[in-house]
Amino acid sequence: MSEEARKKARIKGQQFLKKIAVARPATAAGDASKSPPSAAAGRAVNWDREADIVVIGAGATGLPAAIVAREAGADVIVVEANFDIGGHAITSGGHVPLGGGTSAQKKAGIEDSPDLLFRDLTDWSVVQPNGFPDYRYNDRQIVRAFADNSAPAFDWLVVHGVVFIDQAPDSFGGMSVGNSAMREMHTAAMDWPWVQTGKPVDPALQATTPTGNGLMRPLEAAARKAGVHILLDHRMTSIYRETPNAGRVLGIMADNKGTRLNIRARKAVIIATGGSTGNVNFRRMFDPRLTEEYCGLAGMPWSDQDASGEIAAMAIGASLWGLYNQTGEFGSNVTKPAFVGCQYNYCHLQWFPGSPVFALARATGLSVADWQDLILVNMIGRRFYDECADQYTANNAGDIEPYTACSYLNARNVTYDPPNFINAALAGIGDGENGGGPIWAIFDADAAAREGWNPVPPQVDVDEGFFFSAQSLQELAAGIVMKYQRVPMPPKNLLETVARYNSFVEAGKDADFGKPAPKYRIARPPFYAAWATPVVHDTRAGLRINAKCQVLDMSGEVIPGLYCGGESAGGFGQHGLARAICQGYIAGRHASG
Numbered sequence: 001m002s003e004e005a006r007k008k009a010r011i012k013g014q015q016f017l018k019k020i021a022v023a024r025p026a027t028a029a030g031d032a033s034k035s036p037p038s039a040a041a042g043r044a045v046n047w048d049r050e051a052d053i054v055v056i057g058a059g060a061t062g063l064p065a066a067i068v069a070r071e072a073g074a075d076v077i078v079v080e081a082n083f084d085i086g087g088h089a090i091t092s093g094g095h096v097p098l099g100g101g102t103s104a105q106k107k108a109g110i111e112d113s114p115d116l117l118f119r120d121l122t123d124w125s126v127v128q129p130n131g132f133p134d135y136r137y138n139d140r141q142i143v144r145a146f147a148d149n150s151a152p153a154f155d156w157l158v159v160h161g162v163v164f165i166d167q168a169p170d171s172f173g174g175m176s177v178g179n180s181a182m183r184e185m186h187t188a189a190m191d192w193p194w195v196q197t198g199k200p201v202d203p204a205l206q207a208t209t210p211t212g213n214g215l216m217r218p219l220e221a222a223a224r225k226a227g228v229h230i231l232l233d234h235r236m237t238s239i240y241r242e243t244p245n246a247g248r249v250l251g252i253m254a255d256n257k258g259t260r261l262n263i264r265a266r267k268a269v270i271i272a273t274g275g276s277t278g279n280v281n282f283r284r285m286f287d288p289r290l291t292e293e294y295c296g297l298a299g300m301p302w303s304d305q306d307a308s309g310e311i312a313a314m315a316i317g318a319s320l321w322g323l324y325n326q327t328g329e330f331g332s333n334v335t336k337p338a339f340v341g342c343q344y345n346y347c348h349l350q351w352f353p354g355s356p357v358f359a360l361a362r363a364t365g366l367s368v369a370d371w372q373d374l375i376l377v378n379m380i381g382r383r384f385y386d387e388c389a390d391q392y393t394a395n396n397a398g399d400i401e402p403y404t405a406c407s408y409l410n411a412r413n414v415t416y417d418p419p420n421f422i423n424a425a426l427a428g429i430g431d432g433e434n435g436g437g438p439i440w441a442i443f444d445a446d447a448a449a450r451e452g453w454n455p456v457p458p459q460v461d462v463d464e465g466f467f468f469s470a471q472s473l474q475e476l477a478a479g480i481v482m483k484y485q486r487v488p489m490p491p492k493n494l495l496e497t498v499a500r501y502n503s504f505v506e507a508g509k510d511a512d513f514g515k516p517a518p519k520y521r522i523a524r525p526p527f528y529a530a531w532a533t534p535v536v537h538d539t540r541a542g543l544r545i546n547a548k549c550q551v552l553d554m555s556g557e558v559i560p561g562l563y564c565g566g567e568s569a570g571g572f573g574q575h576g577l578a579r580a581i582c583q584g585y586i587a588g589r590h591a592s593g
């Protein structure tokens with residue numbers, strides 16, 4: 001090669017590298033696996049792999065989307081950040097509220113139709129006891145698409161190997177699924193190992209125990225059988241579009257344990273990343289109170305919902321939608337824990353030794369049978385509410401009787417029950433800071449005996465500071481030192497609080513918060529302080545989509561080649577699996593078409 005030719009080649013190479021650098025902003029600063037997603041202009045990308053459709057996330061939205069697209073003839077790659085498929089869906093209870101006239105509803109003689117489902121899920125009246133309108137703010141087009149595809153999606157699951165418990169649909173396990181008909185079906189555990197324990201359910205109970213592995217393992221098998229390529233340990237870090245705010249979506253950048261790769265999507269990218277409530281800064285856009293101490297996200301440490309899909313899409317111009325559904329006080333957006341003394345304390349998810357993620361979960365937690373056995377105090381050792389009170393409510397089949405669809409008079413048929421437990425826990429200590437701070441369950445040796453607790457590891461997490469014990473209350477308060485306890489608990493406060501509570505037990509009346517007939521004094525050492533801070537869970541608002549699950553920009557225009565469903569999509573404030581499965585089913589069909 002002549003000197004001139006060499007020089008030209010060198011300049012060309014430098015220009016090429018310059019363009020690639022522009023295309024990889026998310027990874028320029030080091031560890032790509034932790035970088036927030038960002039925009040990537042894609043013209044000069046060096047593609048490592050390609051497919052017609054790239055699905056981001058192998059959860060309740062992603063796997064149905066991938067299978068539907070593959071069976072429609074598309075070549076499909078799924079990238080999954082975790083070491084295994086499943087997302088939150090595999091940790092779920094497997095309660096699936098698909099309706100509108102499913103084969104299971106017909107078999108049980110339950111009358112339902114797409115129109116009835118649509119009317120239920122767009123009812124603007126007040127149908128739940130805390131005064132919140134569960135369905136008022138749903139996007140009509142998105143719910144119409146759900147109503148029309150709900151029954152076909154259910155039957156599609158059955159065809160793809162999902163076994164439902166052989167019983168009539170009921171109202172157990174769902175939230176915000178409509179008042180007029182029983183729609184809830186439950187996926188049977190069968191002999192797939194449970195991620196919570198690492199073992200299959202007792203053979204005698206496999207056909208009657210509902211679990212999310214009964215949903216996700218059959219879908220994984222169906223996806224692999226159909227020829228979907230599933231890339232585990234691949235985290236999407238950005239989405240390529242022709243230019244950051246115009247043109248088609250071209251593919252994604254992913255990180256595989258520190259190695260970056262670019263995956264071209266010839267037809268479409270489907271975002272199925274599962275929501276945003278694990279991302280502190282993102283969730284605080286909706287509710288500034290939700291600061292770092294709410295670290296027990298439901299579904300973790302199996303998989304996170306870190307807003308990576310939302311942020312990557314917003315970086316190429318996507319809009320958000322239906323934001324009220326995130327701040328409305330519904331169902332399980334923020335929940336009361338059911339376990340104390342461990343970080344991951346969502347009421348429907350307990351981790352046991354044997355689980356592949358137990359090293360991250362660290363403790364099973366102590367399951368609370370009776371909230372009379374303990375008091376809950378804030379960071380400075382003060383009680384804040386009746387410990388027996390519950391979390392937010394949500395409407396479900398038959399919850400309100402009599403019910404007149406879309407009538408302002410429905411509000412007269414609900415007994416008002418304000419949702420103050422969660423709000424009181426999040427209220428804080430009056431020092432002008434956001435966030436309620438840690439909430440501690442305080443109890444004594446007698447309470448541990450009544451509950452049958454053995455408060456030692458691995459039941460409780462001592463090493464990371466989610467559980468403390470001491471021979472006196474003063475010592476206990478002084479010993480509470482952990483990263484979210486931003487001010488020390490004054491021992492004097494805890495002493496006063498327990499003394500006052502004990503006086504309520506003597507009197508049989510809680511003069512401060514109306515706990516019904518407080519039962520037990522807290523008196524016999526050792527004394528314990530166990531983490532009992534509320535848990536964030538559902539994402540009910542996310543990217544703006546249309547009825548085909550195409551993502552829209554701030555002008556309401558479709559971003560060509562970009563789709564989204566499940567908890568990362570906005571406009572439909574229903575908890576859980578049905579929304580995710582159905583939108584995956586819709587997105588897979590339209591993206592491949």
Ligand SMILES: Cc1cc2nc3c(=O)[nH]c(=O)nc-3n(C[C@H](O)[C@H](O)[C@H](O)COP(=O)(O)OP(=O)(O)OC[C@H]3O[C@@H](n4cnc5c(N)ncnc54)[C@H](O)[C@@H]3O)c2cc1C
Pocket residue numbers: 056057058059060061062079080081082085086087088089090091092093094095096097173174234235236237272273274275298299300303304305306308309346348349565566567568575576577578580
């Ligand atoms: C303990 C528990 C119990 C539940 N029980 C029920 C129930 O019984 N009924 C019900 O209706 N709902 C239930 N839910 C809610 C339900 O599981 C979720 O709403 C549903 O799984 C959401 O589906 P999704 O596809 O949006 O997200 P997920 O199922 O969480 O899937 C998202 C996937 O995307 C992956 N991902 C995220 N970011 C990236 C990235 N950047 N790159 C690559 N991959 C990424 C994640 O690792 C994950 O695997 C439960 C949830 C929990 C946590």
